[in-house]
Amino acid sequence: MMLLVYDQPGVMQRVMGEFNRKRINVETIVVGKCEMPERARIVLAIEDREKALGVLEHLRALHEVIEADLVDHSRHEAYALIQSKEGLCRVTGSVEEVDSIVTKSKPEKYVQTMNAI
């Protein structure tokens, strides 16, 4: 799901509040500045398409949300940041690739983002 929002305090709380109310666990959140000044883009990955559709109109009704749309992930891109004894390591690739690399390398700590980048 891709959202264009105003870049100001409280926006994430309001947006995530909608997911909380609808009991949707968000897999991955990517958020940051975008091509427009004073705007930010949020990209979210949600497993259940039906649930995502159910929350979409509620998100569009928020006054800080300018656009909200479902984006089909034609490229299953994933990203992981791994910390092991050897140090930090970045992994990008398809969901399956990243998943298997993370599983194989048994890192001490890692964070894995799916379908949202």
Added chain:
Amino acid sequence: MKGARAVVELLRQQNVDIMFGIPGGVLLSFYNELEQSDIRHILPRHEQCAGHMADGYARVSKKPGVCIATSGPGATNLVTGVATAFMDSSPVIALTGQVATGVLGNDAFQEADAFSLMMPVTKHNFRITDPKLLPETIRKAFLIATTGRYGPVHVDIPVDMFTSDISDEEMAKEVKIPKPKKNLSGLLDAIKLLEKAERPTIMVGGGVAWSRAGPEIMRLAELLMAPVVTTLMAKGSVPENHPLVLGVCGMHGRQVANYALNNCDVLLAIGTRFSDRVTGKLSEFGTKTKVVHVDIDSSEIGKNVKGRVGLVGDAWTVVNALIAGLQRRTKSATWRDRMMELNRECSCDYDLRSDPIKPQKVIFELSKNLPDDAIVTTEVGQNQMWAAHFYKCYGKRMFITSGGLGTMGFGFPAALGAKLARPESVVADIAGDGSLQMVSHEFATAVENDIPVIVCLLNNGWLGMVKQWQKLFYESRYIATKFGGTPDFVKLAEAYGADAIKVERHSEVAEAIKRGVKSDVPILLDFVIDPEEDVLPMTPPGKTSADCIRGRCQWKGEVV
């Protein structure tokens, strides 16, 4: 000018002539400016009631009601009032003071995160941390509250905003918000469905009350030969003395209204969100029905009931568009005649003449003796359902109740707000003794500000609705529903300087109400009613009409 003066001026620009609130440390500079303005200020005895008063005022005047509370406990107390307005889509502007921006988040005295607290119970809310944005934020708040689907907007204002300088340029800044989307692309499909319908029924909700589309709904009903059922929120938006209006549907609704809902082939639902109190078991609702769902809020379409056609737009516009598109037709004349017949049969005699007084008798006499422009508010519980089921609302009468949130203690302060919005009308609050005890201190506000409302107390000494559920679903194991010691309500009202009458015989009910109507001071009518009387008929939660508990109800129509 200073921020405090700016806020007062902005309120004046929005045509605010009355507001409800309780001051506090962080609001002193604002109140100092308010004192020098011509805005009338009402001081309730609890912030929750400030919210309900603003809400009642908004529901009657159809323009924003303004309430204000101080930081911390003032703001937390206000939450219930704002949440009530949110669930019933009422345009309330809630202002709260806040600790200074420099100490925000440091647990300063009377700090509560009002911005976060209010977020899920408002249409939108703001926290002003830059004085430059103060004027446009206040303007936006009013615009948002009254654009599209109405709703409460909260503005959290730290104390230093009130003392900052605001330039003329900032004061003059105009604001715009995006127009709500309309989507009438399904209009032709809707018209086709309705023209083919053999048993069409119109269901109207709170949206129709807000857009004042009642007369257009009745034109459409006559054109379609369709009966009209209302939700609790729409009661009063269509005249209940019209033979096509079947009254309130749902859990405690009239059987003829539920019959129409269950037996129609096409349901035109306008401005309603299909609450569980209306639909009963959702999976069973509308399985045989093609639903055309009209709502101003696109997120309501398909939320609870998946319709065949969804139309996004305000009730008045869409209904007029439907009228313009429909051909006159006679296909459903049989259905119409049958529903009007059933409607007559369903109008039972509830002029119950026995002692102790039956609550239905009190509602009967209120229907009979209140003027044609009376405003009735209710509390929440049995009193509300008796009123919804038995009170006849037509002409200029209004019915105001907390439908979505079901807030006990709403009716009395809302009645005060309503009376201030329409002083020429008689305003009566139908109350229960449980609800009234939550807000009885507002007699002080009513007396102090000379707001003559009638409080019709249906006094049975119980939290009656909960008791009824304990009786029906928990084998009469009563706990925490009987009031061990209830006050002498007559003395209580008199202690505040209001008038009061105790009524213990059915023969005295009408006389008491007539006296209430004539009273020019706040008056309490303490009707001591039969504690054994339940609100029936009742469709148990999560069940269908087939499982309806009838009680006195004589409904002879079929079940499904």
